[in-house]
Amino acid sequence: MVERSVEDRLREEYFEILRNIRRVAEHLEAKVKYCLLPISRKLDKYERLVVTSRIKECESAIDALRRRRHTEGRTFDRTHPDKYTLTDLNDLAGVRVLAFPRKRLIEIDQELRKKFKDWKADPVPGFENIDDPLAFKYYGYCEEASRKIRGELQIVSMLTGLFWEVEHAAIYKPTPRLRGVARSLEMQERNKEVLAALRAFEEEFEKQIRDSIQQS
Numbered sequence: 001m002v003e004r005s006v007e008d009r010l011r012e013e014y015f016e017i018l019r020n021i022r023r024v025a026e027h028l029e030a031k032v033k034y035c036l037l038p039i040s041r042k043l044d045k046y047e048r049l050v051v052t053s054r055i056k057e058c059e060s061a062i063d064a065l066r067r068r069r070h071t072e073g074r075t076f077d078r079t080h081p082d083k084y085t086l087t088d089l090n091d092l093a094g095v096r097v098l099a100f101p102r103k104r105l106i107e108i109d110q111e112l113r114k115k116f117k118d119w120k121a122d123p124v125p126g127f128e129n130i131d132d133p134l135a136f137k138y139y140g141y142c143e144e145a146s147r148k149i150r151g152e153l154q155i156v157s158m159l160t161g162l163f164w165e166v167e168h169a170a171i172y173k174p175t176p177r178l179r180g181v182a183r184s185l186e187m188q189e190r191n192k193e194v195l196a197a198l199r200a201f202e203e204e205f206e207k208q209i210r211d212s213i214q215q216s
Contacts, residue, residue, distance in 0.1 A: 001208040005078075006077075006078060006081045007076070009081055009088055010061075010062045010085075011062070013086055014058045014061060014086055015058070017086065017087065017143040017148070019055075020114060020145070021092045021093050021149055022055060023145045023149075024092070024145045024146050024151045025055050025093035025094070027145035028053065028093060028094075028145070028151045029051060029053035031115070032153065033051050035114075036049065036051065036108060036112070039104070039107060043104075045091045046209070047104065048098070048099065049100075050097070050098045050158065051095060051098075052095070052098070053094050053095045054095075054096070056092050062089075064089055065084060065089060085129060085146055087122045087149060087150075088154070089151045090095065091139065091152035092120070093149060093151045093152070094153070095151070095153050096155075096156065097153070097155045098161045099157065101202050101206050102157050103206055105157060108155050109155050112153065112155065112199065116138055116153060118140060119140030119153065120138060121136075121138055122137045122138065122139060123136055123137055124137055124187055127147075127192050127195075128172070134160060135154050135156035135161075136156075136157075137153065138153045139151065139152045146215070157199070157202060159202060160195060160198055163194060163195070167191070
Protein backbone atom coordinates (compact mmCIF):
# COMPACT_ATOMS: atom_id res chain seq x y z
CA MET A 1 0.00 0.00 0.00
CA VAL A 2 1.37 3.41 -1.01
CA GLU A 3 1.72 5.80 1.93
CA ARG A 4 -0.21 9.03 1.47
CA SER A 5 1.84 12.20 1.23
CA VAL A 6 1.75 14.94 3.86
CA GLU A 7 -0.01 17.17 1.35
CA ASP A 8 -2.74 14.58 0.72
CA ARG A 9 -3.33 14.19 4.46
CA LEU A 10 -3.63 17.96 4.81
CA ARG A 11 -6.02 18.21 1.87
CA GLU A 12 -8.25 15.63 3.53
CA GLU A 13 -8.09 17.54 6.82
CA TYR A 14 -8.95 20.81 5.06
CA PHE A 15 -12.24 19.53 3.68
CA GLU A 16 -13.08 17.93 7.03
CA ILE A 17 -12.79 21.27 8.82
CA LEU A 18 -14.03 23.51 5.99
CA ARG A 19 -17.49 23.87 7.52
CA ASN A 20 -15.95 25.10 10.77
CA ILE A 21 -13.67 27.54 8.90
CA ARG A 22 -16.67 29.05 7.14
CA ARG A 23 -18.59 29.26 10.41
CA VAL A 24 -15.73 31.16 12.07
CA ALA A 25 -15.43 33.59 9.13
CA GLU A 26 -19.18 34.29 9.10
CA HIS A 27 -19.38 34.70 12.89
CA LEU A 28 -16.32 36.94 13.05
CA GLU A 29 -17.60 39.19 10.24
CA ALA A 30 -20.99 39.59 11.92
CA LYS A 31 -19.40 40.31 15.30
CA VAL A 32 -17.02 42.92 13.90
CA LYS A 33 -19.77 44.69 11.95
CA TYR A 34 -21.93 44.84 15.06
CA CYS A 35 -19.06 46.17 17.19
CA LEU A 36 -18.35 48.92 14.67
CA LEU A 37 -21.93 50.15 14.26
CA PRO A 38 -21.32 53.18 16.53
CA ILE A 39 -18.48 54.27 14.24
CA SER A 40 -20.23 53.38 10.97
CA ARG A 41 -23.27 55.48 11.88
CA LYS A 42 -21.27 58.66 12.41
CA LEU A 43 -19.06 58.56 9.30
CA ASP A 44 -18.89 61.68 7.18
CA LYS A 45 -19.93 61.40 3.53
CA TYR A 46 -16.30 61.21 2.34
CA GLU A 47 -15.37 58.47 4.82
CA ARG A 48 -15.48 54.71 4.22
CA LEU A 49 -15.54 51.66 6.47
CA VAL A 50 -15.78 48.22 4.86
CA VAL A 51 -15.71 44.83 6.61
CA THR A 52 -14.98 41.74 4.52
CA SER A 53 -14.36 38.10 5.40
CA ARG A 54 -12.47 35.36 3.63
CA ILE A 55 -11.34 31.78 4.16
CA LYS A 56 -7.93 30.47 3.20
CA GLU A 57 -7.98 28.19 0.17
CA CYS A 58 -6.74 24.63 0.53
CA GLU A 59 -3.45 24.87 -1.36
CA SER A 60 -2.72 28.29 0.12
CA ALA A 61 -3.18 26.86 3.62
CA ILE A 62 -0.86 23.94 2.91
CA ASP A 63 1.78 26.27 1.48
CA ALA A 64 1.47 28.58 4.50
CA LEU A 65 1.98 25.65 6.88
CA ARG A 66 4.99 24.51 4.86
CA ARG A 67 6.58 27.97 5.08
CA ARG A 68 5.80 28.25 8.77
CA ARG A 69 7.21 24.93 9.89
CA HIS A 70 10.31 24.77 7.70
CA THR A 71 12.70 27.42 6.48
CA GLU A 72 15.45 25.66 4.55
CA GLY A 73 13.99 24.01 1.47
CA ARG A 74 10.43 24.61 2.69
CA THR A 75 9.55 20.94 2.63
CA PHE A 76 7.63 18.70 5.02
CA ASP A 77 9.30 15.98 7.05
CA ARG A 78 8.01 12.91 5.21
CA THR A 79 8.99 10.61 8.07
CA HIS A 80 6.56 12.29 10.51
CA PRO A 81 3.43 13.18 8.51
CA ASP A 82 1.13 13.00 11.53
CA LYS A 83 2.69 16.00 13.27
CA TYR A 84 1.23 18.46 10.74
CA THR A 85 -2.20 20.00 11.07
CA LEU A 86 -3.77 23.01 9.39
CA THR A 87 -5.30 24.06 12.71
CA ASP A 88 -1.83 25.35 13.66
CA LEU A 89 -2.48 28.28 11.30
CA ASN A 90 -3.83 31.51 12.75
CA ASP A 91 -5.63 32.72 9.64
CA LEU A 92 -7.73 29.92 8.15
CA ALA A 93 -10.63 32.35 8.60
CA GLY A 94 -10.09 36.07 8.48
CA VAL A 95 -11.83 39.42 8.57
CA ARG A 96 -10.32 42.63 7.22
CA VAL A 97 -11.55 46.08 8.17
CA LEU A 98 -10.74 48.75 5.58
CA ALA A 99 -11.07 52.39 6.59
CA PHE A 100 -10.62 55.76 4.89
CA PRO A 101 -9.19 58.11 5.89
CA ARG A 102 -6.43 56.79 8.10
CA LYS A 103 -7.52 58.66 11.23
CA ARG A 104 -10.35 56.15 11.71
CA LEU A 105 -7.92 53.23 12.19
CA ILE A 106 -7.04 54.04 15.80
CA GLU A 107 -10.70 54.49 16.71
CA ILE A 108 -11.62 51.17 15.08
CA ASP A 109 -8.71 49.40 16.75
CA GLN A 110 -9.68 50.70 20.19
CA GLU A 111 -13.29 49.63 19.73
CA LEU A 112 -12.41 46.11 18.63
CA ARG A 113 -9.80 45.62 21.35
CA LYS A 114 -12.60 45.86 23.89
CA LYS A 115 -14.36 42.89 22.28
CA PHE A 116 -11.27 40.84 21.41
CA LYS A 117 -9.12 41.61 24.45
CA ASP A 118 -7.94 37.99 24.77
CA TRP A 119 -6.68 37.81 21.18
CA LYS A 120 -2.95 38.03 20.50
CA ALA A 121 -1.61 41.10 18.70
CA ASP A 122 0.50 40.49 15.61
CA PRO A 123 0.78 43.86 13.80
CA VAL A 124 2.19 44.18 10.28
CA PRO A 125 5.34 46.29 10.89
CA GLY A 126 6.27 49.40 8.96
CA PHE A 127 9.45 49.62 6.92
CA GLU A 128 11.44 51.34 9.65
CA ASN A 129 11.47 50.83 13.42
CA ILE A 130 9.99 54.29 13.92
CA ASP A 131 7.14 53.75 11.45
CA ASP A 132 3.60 53.02 12.58
CA PRO A 133 2.37 49.50 11.77
CA LEU A 134 1.05 49.06 8.25
CA ALA A 135 -1.88 47.20 9.77
CA PHE A 136 -3.22 46.17 13.16
CA LYS A 137 -3.67 42.41 13.34
CA TYR A 138 -4.97 39.98 15.96
CA TYR A 139 -5.75 36.28 16.10
CA GLY A 140 -7.63 34.01 18.47
CA TYR A 141 -10.63 31.75 18.88
CA CYS A 142 -14.29 32.60 18.30
CA GLU A 143 -15.45 30.01 20.78
CA GLU A 144 -19.08 30.56 19.87
CA ALA A 145 -18.24 29.29 16.36
CA SER A 146 -15.35 26.85 16.93
CA ARG A 147 -12.80 26.00 19.61
CA LYS A 148 -10.52 24.43 17.03
CA ILE A 149 -10.19 27.05 14.27
CA ARG A 150 -8.50 30.37 14.99
CA GLY A 151 -9.59 33.52 13.22
CA GLU A 152 -7.56 36.56 12.21
CA LEU A 153 -8.68 40.17 12.41
CA GLN A 154 -6.88 42.85 10.39
CA ILE A 155 -7.43 46.61 10.46
CA VAL A 156 -5.79 48.51 7.63
CA SER A 157 -6.04 51.72 5.64
CA MET A 158 -8.40 51.22 2.70
CA LEU A 159 -5.85 52.43 0.15
CA THR A 160 -3.17 50.10 1.51
CA GLY A 161 -5.58 47.18 1.76
CA LEU A 162 -6.78 47.54 -1.82
CA PHE A 163 -3.19 47.79 -3.04
CA TRP A 164 -2.36 44.56 -1.20
CA GLU A 165 -5.29 42.84 -2.87
CA VAL A 166 -4.03 43.83 -6.32
CA GLU A 167 -0.47 42.83 -5.45
CA HIS A 168 -1.56 39.46 -4.06
CA ALA A 169 -3.75 38.66 -7.07
CA ALA A 170 -1.04 39.67 -9.55
CA ILE A 171 2.02 38.10 -7.92
CA TYR A 172 1.14 35.47 -5.32
CA LYS A 173 -1.94 33.72 -6.68
CA PRO A 174 -1.06 32.98 -10.33
CA THR A 175 2.01 30.81 -9.68
CA PRO A 176 4.60 30.21 -6.94
CA ARG A 177 7.33 31.21 -9.40
CA LEU A 178 6.28 34.85 -9.18
CA ARG A 179 6.95 35.03 -5.44
CA GLY A 180 10.58 35.56 -6.24
CA VAL A 181 9.56 38.72 -8.07
CA ALA A 182 8.00 40.16 -4.90
CA ARG A 183 11.14 39.34 -2.91
CA SER A 184 13.50 41.11 -5.31
CA LEU A 185 15.15 44.27 -3.99
CA GLU A 186 13.75 46.30 -6.88
CA MET A 187 10.15 45.24 -6.21
CA GLN A 188 10.55 45.77 -2.47
CA GLU A 189 11.71 49.31 -3.13
CA ARG A 190 8.79 50.00 -5.51
CA ASN A 191 6.42 48.49 -2.95
CA LYS A 192 7.75 50.82 -0.28
CA GLU A 193 7.34 53.82 -2.59
CA VAL A 194 3.71 52.94 -3.36
CA LEU A 195 2.80 52.54 0.31
CA ALA A 196 4.56 55.81 1.18
CA ALA A 197 2.69 57.61 -1.63
CA LEU A 198 -0.66 56.24 -0.48
CA ARG A 199 0.03 57.37 3.07
CA ALA A 200 1.11 60.82 1.87
CA PHE A 201 -2.17 61.10 -0.08
CA GLU A 202 -4.19 60.25 3.02
CA GLU A 203 -2.28 62.67 5.22
CA GLU A 204 -2.69 65.51 2.72
CA PHE A 205 -6.37 64.71 2.29
CA GLU A 206 -6.93 64.84 6.05
CA LYS A 207 -5.00 68.13 6.25
CA GLN A 208 -7.18 69.66 3.54
CA ILE A 209 -10.32 68.54 5.35
CA ARG A 210 -9.12 70.08 8.62
CA ASP A 211 -8.23 73.35 6.90
CA SER A 212 -11.60 73.44 5.20
CA ILE A 213 -13.43 72.96 8.50
CA GLN A 214 -11.40 75.67 10.20
CA GLN A 215 -12.15 78.14 7.40
CA SER A 216 -15.88 77.44 7.37
